[in-house]
């Protein structure tokens with residue numbers, strides 16, 4: 075197996091693009107975050123807020139009806155489109171033209187939701203991040219793998235990865251299986267963990283930021299929003315994944331002296347995205 079490329083400040087600065095002073099919200103890009111189900115709307119709140127805070131111009135969420143008030147009250151900057159169903163997503167339709175899609179946080183596994191994901195995968199040509207229950211839906215329907223567009227970013231935690239590629243008996247085998255999966259379907263796999271690794275075919279990247287404070291509900295949902303945001307801002311998928319993972323970890327390193335490991339929560343990731351951006355260019 076190849077040695078990893080460490081994702082450090084030098085690697086990130088090679089890829090980071092300073093915003094143009096003459097940019098506007100249209101140029102900064104429009105993201106759509108698709109997810110949520112009854113009791114898991116917080117995942118979409120976290121993901122969509124993180125998306126905005128990572129610099130894209132506009133964010134729309136596509137959620138089941140029961141999330142409408144929750145989203146509009148929690149994050150006034152985010153626009154909302156609702157499904158026809160109350161508690162889960164059953165048919166994904168929107169007439170906006172986003173530059174990137176993030177799908178999965180809080181989505182649930184209802185049969186109707188699985189069919190809605192199938193329809194999206196079959197027709198979608200927009201850069202995509204697949205996380206959480208959208209990954210679990212793919213794992214339940216492995217014959218859909220070839221429908222996923224090349225260079226789509228998948229962000230599994232270890233259990234989601236196991237559901238996708240099967241069990242492994244060593245770290246080496248886990249990496250080999252993930253590289254083979256990435257190569258077979260031309261996908262970028264963000265193997266979340268400590269450390270997070272990004273697999274792009276034969277190339278393995280290893281993140282150098284982050285700490286155990288991130289072991290708390292919703293931090294993965296936040297990462298999905300951040301990577302989706304970078305995709306809307308015209309970063310190549312691999313660069314969006316690299317920059318997103320690095321900044322996400324950096325928020326926890328910045329916050330740790332104030333929060334300690336225990337009190338750090340996913341909203342603290344979002345609150346520190348600004349400082350993380352400032353520190354990479356400092």
Ligand SMILES: NC(=O)C1=CN([C@@H]2O[C@H](COP(=O)(O)OP(=O)(O)OC[C@H]3O[C@@H](n4cnc5c(N)ncnc54)[C@H](OP(=O)(O)O)[C@@H]3O)[C@@H](O)[C@H]2O)[C@@H](O)CC1
Nearest residue numbers: 114115116117178179180181182206207231232233291292
């Ligand atoms: N506020 C909200 O609305 C929130 C909503 N959320 C939404 O909930 C949905 C379900 O997502 P989920 O990840 O909680 O459940 P699931 O896929 O069964 O995986 C859990 C199991 O995986 C394992 N595991 C995880 N990490 C691991 C690691 N690093 N290393 C090793 N193992 C690890 C671990 O398994 P164990 O070790 O217990 O066998 C654990 O029990 C999804 O839509 C998500 O977006 C959440 O984001 C929370 C906030």
Ligand SMILES: Nc1ncnc2c1ncn2[C@@H]1O[C@H](COP(=O)(O)OP(=O)(O)O)[C@@H](O)[C@H]1O
Nearest residue numbers: 231266267268285286288289291292293294295
């Ligand atoms: N001990 C740890 N050290 C560094 N990062 C961690 C640690 N535990 C979790 N993380 C990070 O936190 C995030 C958790 O994502 P995930 O499991 O999808 O959470 P959720 O689904 O609750 O949002 C990942 O980015 C992972 O790399």
Ligand SMILES: [Mg+2]
Nearest residue numbers: 206231294295
């Ligand atoms: Mg998750």
